[in-house]
Amino acid sequence: MELRIEGLGVDIDGRSLVHDLSLDVRGGEVVGLVGPNGSGKSTALRCVYRALRQDRGTVRVGADDIGRLPMRRSAQLVAAMTQDGAVDLDFTVEEVVALGRAPHQRGNQALGERERALCARAMERLGIHHLAGRGVLTLSGGERQRVLLARALVQEPEILVLDEPTNHLDVRHQVEVLSHLRGAGPTVLVVLHDLNLAAAACDRLCVLSQGRLVASGTPSEVLTEELVAEVFGVRATVVPHPLTGDPQLLYSLHHTP
Numbered sequence: 185m186e187l188r189i190e191g192l193g194v195d196i197d198g199r200s201l202v203h204d205l206s207l208d209v210r211g212g213e214v215v216g217l218v219g220p221n222g223s224g225k226s227t228a229l230r231c232v233y234r235a236l237r238q239d240r241g242t243v244r245v246g247a248d249d250i251g252r253l254p255m256r257r258s259a260q261l262v263a264a265m266t267q268d269g270a271v272d273l274d275f276t277v278e279e280v281v282a283l284g285r286a287p288h289q290r291g292n293q294a295l296g297e298r299e300r301a302l303c304a305r306a307m308e309r310l311g312i313h314h315l316a317g318r319g320v321l322t323l324s325g326g327e328r329q330r331v332l333l334a335r336a337l338v339q340e341p342e343i344l345v346l347d348e349p350t351n352h353l354d355v356r357h358q359v360e361v362l363s364h365l366r367g368a369g370p371t372v373l374v375v376l377h378d379l380n381l382a383a384a385a386c387d388r389l390c391v392l393s394q395g396r397l398v399a400s401g402t403p404s405e406v407l408t409e410e411l412v413a414e415v416f417g418v419r420a421t422v423v424p425h426p427l428t429g430d431p432q433l434l435y436s437l438h439h440t441p
């Protein structure tokens with residue numbers, strides 16, 4: 185299903201955090217939202233998963249304006265994996281993953297066979313099945329990130345939004361988590377800081393700077409030396425990945441633009 189953000193605007197304390205943002209993510213596409221710290225990425229994403237109500241604009245999932253749907257319906261359509269989605273109750277891993285089914289369940293209804301198999305498969309896929317009985321408060325940051333992703337996947341959403349899903353992950357798990365995004369089923373909008381991983385994981389990138397969309401397109405169209413210098417204030421050399429052709433940025437610590 186398509187995610188369409190139209191003319192999104194968020195103001196807080198008289199300051200415009202997101203300004204007239206419009207972007208589309210086509211069904212099954214993976215789009216990366218990148219930009220410097222404080223450029224409004226998380227604020228925009230929060231409007232998509234309804235943690236924040238925008239002052240202007242709409243967020244549509246398919247034909248529906250998400251802001252007009254009952255909360256249960258929008259939770260069936262949109263799953264979020266976020267930094268503030270951390271679980272602070274001492275649930276087990278298995279229980280937290282099963283919470284992903286909540287928007288589809290009635291009351292305290294027990295999970296059926298299909299749901300239990302779905303949870304087991306997600307834990308297997310993310311390499312956390314051996315942690316099933318562990319309390320989430322005892323997990324490392326990276327283990328917890330993978331639990332939160334498993335919870336989002338078992339929600340079987342149409343739209344999956346992720347805010348820095350590779351935070352805390354070692355390089356192997358960064359690659360693994362991002363490789364799960366393509367072809368996973370849902371349409372994906374993901375905030376990433378690592379531009380090289382973003383180029384490898386995303387079909388298209390949207391660049392935010394000071395709350396405004398300043399570039400969008402394929403990673404090769406967007407990640408130019410000029411853009412990286414202008415938006416991030418960093419001198420980088422862009423080279424094609426020798427195997428995939430994706431643009432990859434090489435940084436020199438001793439040169440600034």
Ligand SMILES: Nc1ncnc2c1ncn2[C@@H]1O[C@H](COP(=O)(O)OP(=O)(O)OP(=O)(O)O)[C@@H](O)[C@H]1O
Pocket residue numbers: 196197201219220221222223224225226227228
């Ligand atoms: N509730 C709030 N009240 C005041 N200012 C806020 C609030 N939420 C966000 N901001 C400010 O809005 C700006 C954008 O924040 P946001 O978290 O969206 O940026 P970001 O691009 O996700 O940043 P980062 O890469 O550092 O995570 C920042 O300057 C932040 O301090």
